[in-house]
Amino acid sequence: MPSKQSQQKGCAPVRRNMSKEHLLQELEALDFAPDREPYLPPPSPLVIVISGPSGVGKDATIKRMQELGVPFHFVVTATTRPRRPGEVHGKDYFFVSLEEFAEMIEKGELLEYAVVYGDYKGIPKQQVREALASGKDVVLRIDVQGAATIRKIIPNAIFIFLTAESEEELVLRLMERKTEPPDKLKLRIATARQEMKRLDEFDYVVVNRDGALDETVHRICAIVEAEKCRVRQRVIEL
Numbered sequence: 001m002p003s004k005q006s007q008q009k010g011c012a013p014v015r016r017n018m019s020k021e022h023l024l025q026e027l028e029a030l031d032f033a034p035d036r037e038p039y040l041p042p043p044s045p046l047v048i049v050i051s052g053p054s055g056v057g058k059d060a061t062i063k064r065m066q067e068l069g070v071p072f073h074f075v076v077t078a079t080t081r082p083r084r085p086g087e088v089h090g091k092d093y094f095f096v097s098l099e100e101f102a103e104m105i106e107k108g109e110l111l112e113y114a115v116v117y118g119d120y121k122g123i124p125k126q127q128v129r130e131a132l133a134s135g136k137d138v139v140l141r142i143d144v145q146g147a148a149t150i151r152k153i154i155p156n157a158i159f160i161f162l163t164a165e166s167e168e169e170l171v172l173r174l175m176e177r178k179t180e181p182p183d184k185l186k187l188r189i190a191t192a193r194q195e196m197k198r199l200d201e202f203d204y205v206v207v208n209r210d211g212a213l214d215e216t217v218h219r220i221c222a223i224v225e226a227e228k229c230r231v232r233q234r235v236i237e238l
């Protein structure tokens with residue numbers, strides 16, 4: 001820690017009292033022109049996969065990130081699942097018919113697709129490409145089997161596993177959400193048990209604690225920030 005005296009004398013930052021223009025003029029007088037190019041290129045856009053069992057809070061987390069103005073493109077996936085009350089076409093999902101989904105598969109428009117709890121779900125390839133081309137980070141919200149597929153296609157993506165603190169907490173969240181009848185809810189819990197065993201396939205795990213959504217968002221942002229400071233950037237090729 002420098003003493004007060006050294007801060008006042010020798011260590012005071014030079015530029016505080018002089019304009020950049022003035023300093024550049026001084027350099028010019030010395031016949032020295034520093035390179036104006038930035039030392040580093042801007043960090044590469046990232047693909048961030050947010051996965052984990054049904055009901056852990058993937059959607060709630062992403063929505064909160066959007067509310068807080070975290071910059072990223074959320075990929076709206078396509079599904080044959082019937083729309084739930086309050087869900088918006090083009091915002092939560094692209095709700096399509098079975099025939100439309102089959103056509104998307106046939107035309108090669110989906111980066112990944114799977115049957116999730118009896119309905120088709122898939123990631124529109126073009127959306128991911130366009131967002132990355134515009135320099136935006138891309139967030140994919142998918143189930144654990146989908147994350148495994150994406151790891152094969154985009155090995156340099158960041159894989160974040162979101163979990164609740166316990167199975168009990170997960171069940172309570174799903175029950176409170178009231179979106180599934182009891183038999184379907186049981187299937188989601190049974191699937192969650194299997195999915196928890198695949199934690200090892202992920203790069204990061206974040207516990208979405210009860211009532212602590214902002215803490216979850218903070219952790220995810222911290223992961224992304226750290227990734228942007230990597231010396232060897234993750235390069236995404238699609």
Ligand SMILES: Nc1ncnc2c1ncn2[C@@H]1O[C@H](COP(=O)(O)OP(=O)(O)OP(=O)(O)O)[C@@H](O)[C@H]1O
Pocket residue numbers: 052053054055056057058059060061173174176177208209210211212213
């Ligand atoms: N940290 C939290 N504390 C309390 N409740 C939460 C928390 N995070 C999410 N929830 C609630 O839990 C329920 C499930 O959350 P959400 O729908 O986001 O889960 P999900 O992982 O996206 O589920 P699915 O995979 O089925 O789409 C919602 O009612 C949500 O408001």
Ligand SMILES: Nc1nc2c(ncn2[C@@H]2O[C@H](COP(=O)(O)O)[C@@H](O)[C@H]2O)c(=O)[nH]1
Pocket residue numbers: 052053054058077078081112113114116117121122123141142143144145146147
């Ligand atoms: N493999 C994929 N999983 C997806 C995709 N879009 C959403 N999901 C996941 O499905 C489950 C169930 O979602 P719900 O809205 O019916 O509750 C959940 O884990 C989603 O993240 C996708 O394109 N591919």
